[in-house]
Amino acid sequence: MSQPPVPPEPYGQPQQQSGPYGQPYPQQPGPYGQQIPQGAGYGAQNPYAQPYPQPPLQAPVQTGPGGPGGPGVKRRRLVVVLGSVVAALLVIGVGAVALLSGDQGSEQADGKTKGTPRSASPKPTGTKGTELFQVAAPKEGKDEYVQTPGAWVTSRYFASGEKNAVTGYDLATGRRAWTIPLSGGLCGASRDITGSGLVAVVFHATKDTHNSLCSRFAVIDVNKGATVWEKPIVDRSISLGLGLNVAISDSVATAGWPSGSAGFTTSSGAPLWVAPAQGCAQEEHLGGRKLLTLAYCQTSAGMRFRVGEHDPRTGKATWTYQVPKARGAWLVSSEPLVLGLVQSEDGLDAEQLVTVSDQGKVESTVELGDDYVAGCGETGACAATVVAGNTAYIGTDPHSYTTGNKITAFDLRTGKPRRSFDATDKSTWVPLRADGKALIALQMAEPRTPARVLRLDPGTGQATKLLEMPNELAVNSMLHSMISKDGEDPALYEGGQLFLHDAGGYQAAVNPMSLAFSNR
Template sequence: MTQPPPPPPPNQPPPGYGYPQGGPNPYAQQPPYGSPAYGYPQQPQPAYPPPGPPQPPTPKGKLNAQAVIIVSAVAAIALIIGGGVWYSSTKDGRADAKSGDKNSTAGTTGGTGDSGGTGGGSGADKAPANTASKVLFQLPQPAIGADGNSATVDGSWLTDTVYAKSGFAEIVGYDPVKGTKLWTVPLPGPVCEASRHTTADHRTAIVYEPAMPTKDKPSHGCSQVAAIDLDAGKELWTRTVKSGDQAITLNNVTVSANTVAVGSTNGGAAFDISGKVLWAPKPTDTCYDAGYGGGEKLVAVRKCGAYGSRQLKIQTIDPVSGKVLSEYAMAKGIESASIVSTNPLVVAADVNYSAGDGSGISDFFSIDNKTGQLRTKISAPGDKYAAKCEGITKIEYCTKVVVGNDRLYLPTESHDGTGEYSKTNEIVAFDLATGKLDGQRADAGDGYTISPLTMDDGNVIAYKSPPYDKGGQVVSIDGGSFAQTKLMENPATKAVREVEFDMQPESAELIYADGRLYMSQVFADKPSTPGASDYLAIAYGTS
């Protein structure tokens, strides 16, 4: 007789509905930030430890020689707030707020926010005469101190003048071609989260801990949010968001236009890039903004009700006032959702925990920003498609999926290729108006697996993870014909391949722009072998 599954641990969502529910407190059953699957600091290593480089095939069976690398322009640092917050009620449940903090340094404001914030999308990425790349520079992993074996180093950004990367309790700016250090922004504690977007003048935001971990206190909570000027290499201000006298733990951060927005199980807050408080959680509110998606528009994932009977509202909001411009109410019982794109608005969710593969995606929802009406729902079974979202707390953390041309571009799961022992996959496109596949596909080629990274002037920029004896490739996929143009092929030498293969999907960030590819870790670990050389980032460029 088949035994029923055991109940889930208290900080994990159940595999389905029907488990006994908790009391009326809507927050009591919320999986806490810091759970092993999603949060710092209880993640001493990636949720899926990166395997070693793919090995040559053997006659014992078919091997998956792919090291599919994810795009995640993830940012991870936080800012500190001092002083109290006063509230006044608003119709939509958000609260206007004024801060008593007198320690902030107001920076100049920028223009409208970009759609990616981390490079790419310029329309200038054309095939070079020679697509063979060379290593521009490699950055060694930072020392993470004696009180831990790993640390979060989320966050990487690219501007015209700097490649910035988070280290252990710092943000460092490098020359984007030479890799020489330009500036350092030290932080009092480790990075937790980082915005994937910037303002028009290259300012972004991070969440971090207020102190360094110790053996007695390995976590101090991700309570600090800060604004960083990437071109100047300066911290502009730091803030906290309070519930009563307590600084609350912040789960995510994003930037839209000139607004920095942070979400948590206690509610959401927002600041102007100059440091002015725009809104803050209302203590009597029974709903809360779990997080936000940024870029061209600002979208809130608002949660109401107790765990197990949750009601999610996807709200496009004004980035200055927080006023709700449109709202889509998801079916009750969907516990979490991720923002894939804010314009056009695309949301991913694991409905009834049916994905079955840990991807956090069973369906995509295409929503009209202006009316809040559902345009179409796209079924994306986990055994067919390889995108991933971590929507419980990381509302904007989706990888291997891009939106453009009113299309949703997804990679298929890898499958046997035509060559012996080879694996391969494809990128396909769904129409966001009809929900139907458009019939076109971009094949990775035998031995390669392909993942979309970003959009560039209507074309899809994608990364091809290589077989064991070759380097990875970057290609441009024509948005109309789906014809592929190779933009870059990385060196196949063993030493370079090993660094590239180490940048695995669950533990790497990729940025491609202007003929250069930047790959970086999101975790820094102590070397497994004394004297071993581990790398935080590697940059490639074509001549």
């Protein structure tokens, strides 16, 4: 199933947000007129105490009478979640890290194909990782803000966003293999990668990101290091790309933002739609084998979230499902259809996971409360939630750096917990992706504990180490700052390799943009 966008409720009083260039953002129409609470986030102060500039806040908020919390309540914009944690990447500074080890079994999570088949990749020889390559963070000019969203892996290349470009690195040597120059800086990129290695990106029309719109859309073939096609986005409301969500499926490539939506045929770039569906305020999308759309639409009962799937030939919805009344919603998974919902006025993350049957009936509800970190964010992803078949994996918030957390496997048929895995060494475990019915998880590095990649088996309850990074204070500090509990900077573990990538470059003075470790 596909993913829908976030809706604009009746609009409230506009408030200015500070943009990435020190200028006020243009006020977006709709329910996104407030700022994210400054104190939002998980855990306590970083024990490594590395100062770095705070990233600009880009999360619009719903405000009007129908929006979450009503007028005057500050909260993060609620958006749709991309199905499974696809090729997620955790980045250092503005970069990515690859660590090689573990088994090579190929799998599909949440109905999504994770890149190309990995049978061609050599098998890892152990669990000890050594550095393969580093990529320096891009240099920023005066008053310049550089984003590098996008990180993907196939059997041949690791590719990531860079300054005004997308670049691929050879997995065997770590060397730069190809670079695709772009007309301007990246605004957004799909987390998804199709089975044939295609990804989608949105970027500025010129390198003058202060004065050019995020009006270029392209599909890139990671396996060939080539642009498949490039098209304009004609709706000027996309502006600087605030609240931008980009997704791709085998048949449709899309972009959605607070007041607009555009869809193209993946193979040719033929336009399918240039605006949200009639009566809807915004669309956000979840890619994979097919595309789901989450929209906020006018109904007989008022404004409601609606999920639908676009016909790849016409762009029209082939079916729709009206989400039970909620203050915010995200798409978590397409197969089965799982939604993240918020009901409280001050909720910043999903408080419930709701599974919907093929007949459009609520099959189960998982109550998360405030204990779990679903990672449902303003870019249209619940990046810290992994769905594998009828099981959802989600980690708790450890609340401090002196206690560990746990990952719980919930049965989506009943909504009940099946098994919990307690993190060792007082560390934090973060779900990455499915491995059949099991879970690949990442252990965050601590001052005296290295980062590790683990396989958690819900049948046996065992945690198997697949890869361990060097246990050195400098490496631990770097990796700790690259790994986020909410998956905002995702982590990729594919074909025995772990990749970390920082899409914002806020720690450029401390860390590289990309870093890779290998045990081959």
